[in-house]
Amino acid sequence: MIGKRLVMAAAVAATSALLLAGCSAANPGSSSSSAEVTWNDPTAKLDGVTLTYWTATQTATMADQVIGAFEKATGAKINKVIIPDVYETNAPTKIASGSKPDLATWQPTASVLALLQPKTGLQDLSSAPWMKNLSAGVQKLGQVDGKTYAAFVNTPSVIGMFYNKDVFAKAGITTMPAGFDELLADAKTIKSSTSAAPFFGAVGDSWPTQWWPQVLLAEDAQKGLWDNVNSGKDTFSGPTIQSAITEYKSIVDAGLFNSDNLTSTYNESGPALLNGDAAMVLQISSFTSLLQSTADTATINSKIGWFPISKAGNVGTIIPGGDSALVAPKTGDATKEAAARQFLRFWMETDYKSYIDQANQISIEPSVATPDGVPQVALDASKALDNSVGSMQQLAVVNPDFYVFLADMVHGTKTPEDVGKLTQAQFTQLAKALGIAGF
Template sequence: METRVIEMAKKHILAATTGAAAALALAACTGGAGGAAAGGDGIEGEPSGEITVITQRTDLVDTVFQDYKEQFEKEYPDVTVSFESMTDYEGEIAVRMNTQDYGDVLLIPNSVTPDKLGTFFEPLGGVEELGEKYALLEEEAYEGQAYGIPITVNTQGIVYNKKVWADAGLTDWPTTPDELLDDLRAIKDKTDAVPYYTNYADGWPLSQWDGNRGALGDPAYANEHIAYTDTPWAPGEWHHISDGLLFDIVAGGLSEEDPTTTNWEESKTLLGTGKVGTMLLGSWAITQMQQAAEDAGGSADDIGYMPFPYQVDGTFHAQVAGDYKNAINVHSEHKAAAWAWVEWFAEESGYAYDEGGLSPLVDGPTPETLAGFTDAGVELVALDPAPSGKEAYEANVVSESEVDLYGNIYRQELVDVARGAKDGDKESFFASLNERWAKARAAVG
């Protein structure tokens, strides 16, 4: 597939995929493909019946999602929608999927391996066909079949409190990791705010660091490095740049004093009210921080978003990728109704825009929350899909090495080493990661 580097001003995302997601690419499909309702080629019948939609948005299920229900049922009067929400979505849905009772529409969990997607989810139709309407389908597709539609498309970067940064005398975005470290030191010296918040205790926010590979501006990077080198943590490689920055932030005393006491929900208020200056998170977090600021009596205008501190030829780049994907339970008894919901959610709910995300529609709008990226000429990069036949190679190396590249465990270990709670230093920690990685590559072959 053609590689594309997408300028923000184009206001849409063309179909490409991230290397990390492609490493978890789908198994060959089983059964029919989706959608008489949307140009697919398998789901038949008029939408009707009762469907259950499972969501991770515990904060919206009793408010915004009830508005969705009313609008959807008005358009599809023969369908009744109910919702279930899960706080620990990944953990809880994995248990449910040991049965056939895991709703009618759900989000594809990260834990599903490539050879199992066709077992759990109904194929929706051809990537080429559906890709004329929906973006980034390759993230959950295999052999030309798509299994999920993004609920929103995120870009990656750093959410920050603009007032805190201004109080520290900072007006320009950092263009290198060293510049970011200098800026965080200025926040520490000139304000009362915690410069950076790791969200160590909840864990999952640390996984966000792997989503910034596109900052290098090279859509082919993941397919030519990372799983194809024995030393991803060597100087100059992405994980040395990224994880090295996290290490230096913590080692430099620029993060919270005791990371074991962090709290995700509280962190939104801390950043919104200026008690914390900076957090690396996907663009999905912007509206949550703005709402937290307003709820605490502050201003949503204090919340800003900047790209990862790295430039190529004077230009910032930011990776784009789909968020969770709405998918249909292969065991659902009301697949036509389920597919109608998946379509409606992507095309009519407004969820992506309202949540500050890029639209899952190819020609969808760009949210106001990313206006700063537009003004700064940030280029959005969708990483190339893995080569045919090697879709699962990176994931297999990750599994064999037991270095959870897309998770938080080894980054929590990194934080522990950096703060002196565990033996070692940056060089020895990265050397151990490289050793484990090299052995895994040799085992995978």
């Protein structure tokens, strides 16, 4: 589940010092730059070449079909190594101590890529031949300082609102809301005219709380909010983010969530939405997988819809997970580095249709059709990528435990002002640990 795969502040703090101390030894680098790099034919022979591929337990089987096809086509061998949880802590620690893979699954966000020291530790994939074939919303992702270090193989999640069509119909809602004023007006209509909770929260798991302030900040993110936070020009306790925190608290106080919001969990939100006990769930689009665990595609398509939401309109918020992309670390071995690039090219060109058909994944290449069994809500979320902006996880240089403080606020043990101040204090601490300029 992507929500639980998000890197937490403790993981960053635990690895930052090691990486900074060990980056010279662990990042031997290579002489190739994006302009100089060559891309082998996807099926060129690689007899005698063995590549090491690191992955997390949650993504352990993701590439199996591709690996088998690549080995058969090229003669190369792929040594898959499953790194135990927490992957985003243990993998950088192993790299800092001198061990390094040729390929690795990785959460392709600025803060998590930073753990791998991308400028010196990762191959620049900006010139990848398949990049121009990707959907526009994906082409701009996986970048640090304008260079692409992550190869997307799956569509990233988008934060948006899943809704029960029958509940909306009972409440007389026929037009999807544009902005929070219309959203909250619909929520109040649902509360007064149906037995369903307008929104299903899952504060028992804490992490879902962070989506509410983030979608409220989408337009501000488009205007450079996270760049300003990264440079110290703005803060979590500044008026922009503080206003989003306070508005989320006001929605909770208005009684628009399920009565057991404080103890309910993510796993309970899917059945609650399908059964009509709740009208809406604000979640990342991988929530579709939870719906699929209890309902088939036909049922999901008939009962559940999806729309992006933001403070002033319908801007989506992107949050790539650990299953979205791969990186190719620099190892100093030119042959293996080229073979790693060839593997990525094979995945995204030669084998891509076979991969998405076998995995039942949404295609991120418009010329390759998405399999028929993918629910419509997942397709709608994918289409929203082109009018979406990066989340805190995507754009901030480090990710504090925002959700922990927000959950405390909903429980009543912290004020909205506490949330802003505590989150900023942790953000500053982590930025200093990573050596971010200005902190």
